[in-house]
Amino acid sequence: MLSDMNRRRGFLLAGIHLAVAVALVSWDVDRQWHAQNSPPAARVVLAAWQETESAVPFDPCHGKGYVDYFPTPEQRTVQIDNFPLWALSGWSIPCPAPWTLAGILQFDTVHYSFGKYLLISTVFCALVPAQWFLIGAFPLLTARRWFLEPGAIITACTLISVLFIALTRMLPISETADLISTLLMAFQLLIWLYWGVLLVWKSVQWLSHRYRTAERHPSMEQ
Numbered sequence: 531m532l533s534d535m536n537r538r539r540g541f542l543l544a545g546i547h548l549a550v551a552v553a554l555v556s557w558d559v560d561r562q563w564h565a566q567n568s569p570p571a572a573r574v575v576l577a578a579w580q581e582t583e584s585a586v587p588f589d590p591c592h593g594k595g596y597v598d599y600f601p602t603p604e605q606r607t608v609q610i611d612n613f614p615l616w617a618l619s620g621w622s623i624p625c626p627a628p629w630t631l632a633g634i635l636q637f638d639t640v641h642y643s644f645g646k647y648l649l650i651s652t653v654f655c656a657l658v659p660a661q662w663f664l665i666g667a668f669p670l671l672t673a674r675r676w677f678l679e680p681g682a683i684i685t686a687c688t689l690i691s692v693l694f695i696a697l698t699r700m701l702p703i704s705e706t707a708d709l710i711s712t713l714l715m716a717f718q719l720l721i722w723l724y725w726g727v728l729l730v731w732k733s734v735q736w737l738s739h740r741y742r743t744a745e746r747h748p749s750m751e752q
Contacts, residue, residue, distance in 0.1 A: 532667055540667030543681060544659035547611060550692060551658040554604040555651050558622065561602075566644050591625035599624050603695050603711060610715045611688040612654075613722045615661045621654045670728040680725040687714045687721075 532540075601609065601622065609616045620626030626633040631653060635646045665681045672679075691714050694707040 536667045536669070539669075540663040540665075543666035543685060544663040546685060547662040547688070548655070548659040550611065550688060551608055551655050554608045554692075554695075555621075555655055557604050558602070558608075559648060559651055562644060562647060603691075603698070603708070606711070606715060607688060607691045607695065610718045610722075611684065611691075612658055612661060613719070615654065615657055619650065619654050619657070621650055665725075670725065670732055680721050680728070683721050684718055684725075687718045690714060 605622050609622070618630060620630030620632030623630075623632060628634070632650050635650060662681070669679050669681065691711050694711050697703060698707045
């Protein structure tokens with residue numbers, strides 16, 4: 531059973547990362563909505579061959595096209611902060627893998643749907659607290675100093691990144707803030723890699739313990 535300390539730690543991390551995700555994802559949803567509904571600078575007139583029903587629409591994700599993808603600082607912060615969940619959901623990726631949530635819902639990349647993007651963003655934010663409650667309530671490293679645990683380090687880096695994002699909106703320090711944020715995110719990726727290694731190691735230890743227990747007490751497994 532979970533101890534009270536681990537339960538409180540799980541709820542604390544879940545609340546912090548949910549607040550960050552909701553704030554930054556809401557900003558991105560608002561940006562996407564304004565980009566979709568803004569009036570075009572010039573009226574585009576289709577050529578005759580483009581108006582025919584036989585014309586084949588261009589799909590850069592499932593053809594030979596190429597998509598330049600430059601995530602905003604807000605997107606990068608959410609992505610790295612929730613790296614496992616982001617990898618599974620494909621949130622904010624123009625051409626997500628077909629096995630991700632975004633890849634399933636947005637398989638037809640020719641016709642962009644803001645409604646599908648909003649659904650993916652909502653599901654993503656709803657799963658953030660579940661991910662971080664598990665990370666906080668079941669720490670893979672029981673360090674004497676709690677701030678040396680991977681989840682605590684990632685949380686601290688994320689809060690610093692959010693602080694720099696806020697400062698760039700008020701002060702002319704965008705270049706310095708981008709450099710520091712990039713270094714922080716690279717460090718976070720290393721911590722996530724360390725967390726993944728710990729997860730695999732703990733899983734192997736647990737399976738090995740179950741196997742040894744089954745050999746010593748075969749009746750317990752029946």
